Amino acid sequence: MxxxxxxxxxxxxxxxxxxxxxxxxxxxxxxxxxxxxxxxxxxxxxxxxxxxxxxxxxxxxxxxxxxxxxxxxxxxxxxxxxxxxxxxxxxxxxxxxxxxxxxxxxxxxxxxxxxxxxxxxxxxxxxxxxxxxxxxxxxxxxxxxxxxxxxxxxxxxxxxxxxxxxxxxxxxxxxxxxxxxxxxxxxxxxxxMLRYNPAIETAKALLKELGRPVASIVGRYNCTYNNIYKPQWWHTLQSGGTIVEQATHFVDAMRYLSGSELDRNSIRAVAVGPDMKLTDMPPPPHAEHEVPYDMRVNRATVAVFRFESGAVGSLNHTLLMHGQNFFTELDLFGDGFHIIVRDPYQKPAVLLRRPHSNDYEQVPLDLGRDMYExxxxxxxxxxxxxxxxxxxxxFHDAARTYETSWWISEAAGSPVPDGSVA
Structure with a gap:
């Protein structure tokens, strides 16, 4: 049930x-x-x-x-x-x-x-x-x-x-x-820090107010890459790769908002690997130019999974955009409602469609202090x-997000730590 x-x-x-x-x-x-x-x-x-x-x-x-x-x-x-x-x-x-x-x-x-x-x-x-x-x-x-x-x-x-x-x-x-x-x-x-983001805080408060369980969570985390110079960031077993290093913020936000853990056995994922050339890559010796090919990070990853609460979820991460601003968005669906968390990094906003309504309202946010503060x-x-x-x-809570992020990364075919010492 x-x-x-x-x-x-x-x-x-x-x-x-x-x-x-x-x-x-x-x-x-x-x-x-x-x-x-x-x-x-x-x-x-x-x-x-x-x-x-x-x-x-x-x-x-x-x-x-x-x-x-x-x-x-x-x-x-x-x-x-x-x-x-x-x-x-x-x-x-x-x-x-x-x-x-x-x-x-x-x-x-x-x-x-x-x-x-x-x-x-x-x-x-x-x-x-x-x-x-x-x-x-x-x-x-x-x-x-x-x-x-x-x-x-x-x-x-x-x-x-x-x-x-x-x-x-x-x-x-x-x-x-x-x-x-x-x-x-x-x-x-x-x-x-997204747990302190005004959009995430508001979404969590709305879930409590609505009193209805989340049935589906959809996360889209789309990153720019042209300013990422550090070679270790582009090495999966030095940084964790795109899911463990970056999309982990949305893995954590999904755990936090749903109040539930992911079922490891349910996770399915596919990825576009490093064979896709990126046109705006920082020049050598920066970025991935000296990283072994089999350790290079994925360009796009899509994962689907079930939460232990019974809800389902999906995560889409890409490393494809140019410039500086990311595109990040979360959708939470339940009986009669839809909560949209938009752009939590730059211009956080929340839209809500309530039960028995066809319309979306923009929910006021307290933007007085940023999430880091x-x-x-x-x-x-x-x-x-x-x-x-x-x-x-x-730390004990973050250890679960760390583990869950590796589950998704492994399901997408990325290498995982084996305990050896570099």
């Missing part, structure tokens, strides 16, 4: 969802945190690249959002390219929030930071924005970044993809991180107070 339920969760995810704990006496450095929103938080970055410091590829720039927040001080940037890391510090020290960057140290790796940082300068929270190939492991010590930082008592917001290790290993890592976080009163979140507000509030109630994607 068709029902609207959340089933098939791992024991860890089910337990975590039932108790996103509120810690009133959170460990913070060497002292307990007050429930004061003005508590100073020392922040460090792992990675001096585009996700944290801006890029032409998209709107992401974590540092520019964080530096506008009150009572934040930046104390570390970690990157093997020390020159780039120092340039970030030097440039930002000259800006409107330059005082927050004064004294920020640079390190070649996080081990050097842990060894060198005094307690006064050691970050309370780390933003992890580095290639997934070098973190997110439980079994390979040199890639056990999250576990090492958690054991050192640091809160984290980790960018996706959260790993490039086998999904089973990442699930075990999530279990261990949950135990460490519970012991040390830590927040370990993942940057699935809201994500960091929730994260920093949790760091300061222990209240994780608005942290919408913790």
């Amino acid at each position: 068709f029902s609207y339920r959340c089933t098939g969760l791992s024991p860890l995810l089910a337990a975590c969802r039932s108790s996103q704990k509120v810690h009133s006496n959170r460990a913070f450095g060497t002292s307990a945190v007050k429930s004061d929103a003005d508590q100073l938080v020392k922040v460090g970055f792992v990675g001096a690249g585009g996700v944290s410091f801006g890029t032409a590829e998209g709107p992401w720039n974590h540092s520019v959002r964080l530096e506008k927040m009150p009572n934040v001080q930046f104390t570390a940037i970690i990157d093997p390219n020390l020159e780039l890391a120092q340039k970030r510090v030097d440039d930002l020290s000259k800006g409107a929030y330059g005082h927050k960057w004064k004294g920020c140290d640079v390190f070649k790796d996080y081990h050097a930071m842990l060894e060198a940082s005094s307690q006064e300068k050691r970050p309370d929270a780390m933003i992890i924005g580095v290639p997934p190939l070098i973190h997110g492991s439980l079994d390979v010590p040199q890639y056990a970044m999250e576990l090492d930082l958690a054991k050192a008592g640091m809160h984290m917001l980790v960018e996706k993809p959260i790993s490039m290790r086998p999904a089973e290993e990442v699930e075990r890592l999530a279990q261990v991180l949950h135990e460490v976080a519970d012991e040390k009163k830590l927040v370990i979140a993942v940057g699935y 809201k994500q960091f507000d929730a994260f920093m509030h949790a760091v300061r107070t222990g209240d994780q109630s608005d942290v919408r994607c913790l």
